[in-house]
């Protein structure tokens with residue numbers, strides 16, 4: 429009898445304890461839900477366990493060859509959603525990959541490029557990690573209650589994750605990143621003269637690719653007259669394989685907009701001094717979409733003179749908005765900033781694609 433009584437008291441005690449614990453966790457998760465920003469409420473996603481990531485997010489210097497291996501693996505795993513081709517080769521013999529994510533025959537296209545500036549290679553790691561996220565969630569993930577597969581059926585992302593592989597390799601590894609003896613010597617000479625390789629922005633021929641375009645060519649206030657780690661625009665517009673390839677890709681189809689990933693500053697540049705008003709206005713709309721996610725401030729370049737940058741060129745040549753996202757607080761961006769930058773920028777592509785589908789930025 430006594431045993432039975434104790435047994436029931438114990439059962440009731442256990443039940444009450446369990447209820448208390450459960451209600452505590454429910455309240456906690458409720459509070460967390462409220463704290464989370466609207467983006468996560470509007471999106472459904474799946475993230476692989478860290479060990480299953482294709483892109484190794486633990487490396488400060490994510491290399492050209494790792495990127496190529498990762499693209500191959502992505503294409504093997506998701507052949508229906510991603511493909512890539514190797515395009516023109518740099519002076520150091522490195523092919524530049526061009527990636528298609530989503531429906532290659534879509535109604536709309538966005539051209540995304542990263543690492544046109546060498547030391548800004550963190551932008552490649554961010555873009556590649558974002559790409560993996562979209563691939564993992566392509567079939568079942570959603571944003572604003574729209575399935576990612578439906579969004580990217582209508583909008584194809586054309587991505588150049590590393591425009592300037594020679595420069596990136598030099599920024600990461602110094603003279604070992606160069607292949608030919610003349611470039612190795614050039615890097616050595618710069619080191620001797622006191623310029624560290626991790627500050628290079630140019631390609632292996634010492635040309636700042638983001639000053640090598642026609643609109644405003646040679647007009648940069650900081651331009652240099654000889655080859656160097658930055659601000660030398662080259663002998664003439666499009667003198668470089670990398671800039672020529674960008675232009676070729678831009679002419680291959682009509683793009684709804686151009687997205688350019690640079691570092692650093694945690695801000696957004698939009699517009700161009702001599703672009704038509706309506707193009708700058710559309711660029712501002714895109715900048716505001718990105719601001720919603722990142723909280724980066726948009727900064728208009730509508731009143732400053734063009735200086736031969738990619739954004740200057742495409743806005744005027746194609747009457748198409750171009751927006752530049754400057755990631756991180758310094759160059760090179762330390763890996764410790766990766767997670768925050770990745771989370772902030774993650775849903776930009778889906779949100780932008782929806783706006784394009786709905787003709788909100790045309």
Ligand SMILES: [Zn+2]
Pocket residue numbers: 545548638690691
């Ligand atoms: Zn840059």
